Amino acid sequence: MKRQLPLILVFVFGTLMVIQYFVPHENSETVKGFLLDWIVIIGIFALALGLWSLVQVSVAKINSRKENWEYPLVTLASLVMMMFFGFTAITEGASLWSYFLAITVFLIALWMFLQGFMGQAANRNMKLLSGLGLLIVFSLLAIFDSSWEFKFYTAEGLTNQMFVHFFDYIMIPLQATMFALLAFFITSASYRAFRARNLLATLLLIAALIVMLRFTPGPWGEYLAKTSAWVMNVPNLAAQRAIVIGIGLGIVATALKVILGIERGYMGKG
Amino acid sequence: MNFFSKLMQLDRRWVYLLLVIVCLSAYYADFTVPTIVENETKAIYDFIEALEPGEIIFVAVDYDPSSQAELHPMTYALVEHAFRKDLKVIFTALSQNGPGMVDQALRDLTDSLKLPKTYNGIFYEGKEIVNGVDYTFLGYKPYYAIVITAMGQDYRILFPSDYYGTPLDSIPMMKRVHNYDDISLLVDISSGSITDAWISYGQGKFDFPLALGLTGVMTAQYYPFLQSKQIMGLMGGLLGAAQYEHLADNPGLAKDGMRVQLPAHLLIILFIIIGNVGYLVTRYRERKI
Numbered sequence: 001m002k003r004q005l006p007l008i009l010v011f012v013f014g015t016l017m018v019i020q021y022f023v024p025h026e027n028s029e030t031v032k033g034f035l036l037d038w039i040v041i042i043g044i045f046a047l048a049l050g051l052w053s054l055v056q057v058s059v060a061k062i063n064s065r066k067e068n069w070e071y072p073l074v075t076l077a078s079l080v081m082m083m084f085f086g087f088t089a090i091t092e093g094a095s096l097w098s099y100f101l102a103i104t105v106f107l108i109a110l111w112m113f114l115q116g117f118m119g120q121a122a123n124r125n126m127k128l129l130s131g132l133g134l135l136i137v138f139s140l141l142a143i144f145d146s147s148w149e150f151k152f153y154t155a156e157g158l159t160n161q162m163f164v165h166f167f168d169y170i171m172i173p174l175q176a177t178m179f180a181l182l183a184f185f186i187t188s189a190s191y192r193a194f195r196a197r198n199l200l201a202t203l204l205l206i207a208a209l210i211v212m213l214r215f216t217p218g219p220w221g222e223y224l225a226k227t228s229a230w231v232m233n234v235p236n237l238a239a240q241r242a243i244v245i246g247i248g249l250g251i252v253a254t255a256l257k258v259i260l261g262i263e264r265g266y267m268g269k270g
Numbered sequence: 271m272n273f274f275s276k277l278m279q280l281d282r283r284w285v286y287l288l289l290v291i292v293c294l295s296a297y298y299a300d301f302t303v304p305t306i307v308e309n310e311t312k313a314i315y316d317f318i319e320a321l322e323p324g325e326i327i328f329v330a331v332d333y334d335p336s337s338q339a340e341l342h343p344m345t346y347a348l349v350e351h352a353f354r355k356d357l358k359v360i361f362t363a364l365s366q367n368g369p370g371m372v373d374q375a376l377r378d379l380t381d382s383l384k385l386p387k388t389y390n391g392i393f394y395e396g397k398e399i400v401n402g403v404d405y406t407f408l409g410y411k412p413y414y415a416i417v418i419t420a421m422g423q424d425y426r427i428l429f430p431s432d433y434y435g436t437p438l439d440s441i442p443m444m445k446r447v448h449n450y451d452d453i454s455l456l457v458d459i460s461s462g463s464i465t466d467a468w469i470s471y472g473q474g475k476f477d478f479p480l481a482l483g484l485t486g487v488m489t490a491q492y493y494p495f496l497q498s499k500q501i502m503g504l505m506g507g508l509l510g511a512a513q514y515e516h517l518a519d520n521p522g523l524a525k526d527g528m529r530v531q532l533p534a535h536l537l538i539i540l541f542i543i544i545g546n547v548g549y550l551v552t553r554y555r556e557r558k559i
Contacts, residue, residue, distance in 0.1 A: 072522075158373070175335035188282045195545065196550065205542070214306070216532065217303065219302065233497070
């Protein structure tokens with residue numbers, strides 16, 4: 001039954017959704033709306049599981065002092081801090097010191113709890129008690145400090161300057177930098193690997209040069225732009241269409257295999 | 271090792287250094303790159319230009335900061351054009367870090383639109399862009415295929431309130447807006463597979479005009495949908511954004527970025543040519559021996 005129930009559920013709901021797609025009736029739409037709600041609910045549970053898994057893996061790595069154990073520490077601190085910033089609003093003109101004090105106390109309290117629950121047995125009670133104490137201090141700060149307050153899922157929280165600044169000045173530059181490094185690897189790789197070894201490679205090379213050069217200034221710019229448009233709209237389009245149709249057929253085949261219980265990879269055992 | 275063999279085995283650090291020098295020199299040099307507009311981009315511009323004030327366009331910001339350099343200029347150029355024409359805009363962000371990108375773009379555009387400007391000879395007064403009146407930001411929800419499908423029925427199914435927590439029914443511009451039937455155009459600006467879902471689950475089922483703004487590497491994949499008229503326009507990478515800025519007579523981040531991208535591309539081409547000259551001459555000599 002443990003294996004049969006998921007198979008039955010997948011078959012019933014998979015078939016139902018396929019039929020629903022082709023039935024534009026009001027009742028059919030109601031069923032779809034109901035099932036979509038369920039998907040969101042399951043998604044939220046998956047998110048919670050993902051968070052718990054991240055915390056477990058990170059804490060285990062920190063406790064065992066494995067190589068680069070400092071990084072999970074940054075991950076956990078960033079996770080809690082961004083959530084804290086997004087759910088709090090700072091009073092206009094208020095000093096930020098008490099706000100930072102509160103987040104620091106909150107972070108240490110959480111760390112103590114995590115150490116207490118997931119760390120080694122030694123001093124477990126001591127850590128839990130310390131965490132509880134710090135959480136009480138944090139609660140008192142939250143109640144009596146008027147320079148900030150909790151704002152769950154509101155404009156004030158999401159426009160909190162700390163939340164916005166952390167995204168604008170840490171998240172964006174970090175991700176953009178990582179992606180920008182790709183330019184160097186592409187340059188080096190194209191220099192080393194892009195060789196006219198045979199006819200097909202030569203054709204690829206010529207097509208790539210035309211497309212890359214299509215916006216260069218000069219009398220040849222417009223001619224290259226026209227040639228590039230032809231490359232994109234004729235040979236490229238034909239090849240891409242074949243790929244798209246192939247992928248589409250592959251998706252239909254895989255979906256049928258999943259619905260009919262032939263493909264069971266989603267159950268974790270292949 | 272002879273000269274041509276050396277040409278093929280240049281240390282990669284020299285390649286990196288040259289690229290840095292070229293990018294920095296181009297960034298600080300004062301020159302402009304002429305823009306040749308492609309039909310795919312012009313189709314989007316013309317479509318938006320033909321819309322009447324008050325009509326609604328839907329902009330799906332489906333990219334993360336990693337693609338910001340290529341796609342943010344597209345969002346800026348297109349949305350500013352829409353706001354100057356008094357169109358209303360609904361935003362969603364179906365990639366995890368997308369909400370931050372929309373939030374940043376809206377803050378910058380609100381400032382920019384306060385200034386009076388002249389585009390293509392037409393003077394536009396500066397104006398205040400108001401949340402809920404000029405735009406609505408629905409926010410992020412996971413499982414983009416499901417979200418796209420659900421929005422075809424009603425935005426309220428998965429977005430009962432907007433990103434800032436305001437119920438959709440109390441937002442003035444959303445009062446009579448329920449699903450894709452109420453929008454004039456949907457533009458997906460994306461760096462990933464969300465675009466496929468917009469084509470399959472969105473346009474394919476609900477039949478609304480769809481335009482795409484994509485990273486340069488993705489562009490070639492979507493030409494079949496252009497020919498089959500599933501998408502009505504396509505902006506590819508920084509070049510596409512620069513073309514839109516050129517059409518809107520609003521030079522900005524993309525035109526500026528093109529000054530760096532062009533010399534960098536030329537350097538890459540030069541390296542490819544050097545590598546191939548070395549390869550072909552070496553191969554010719556080896557055959558001769």
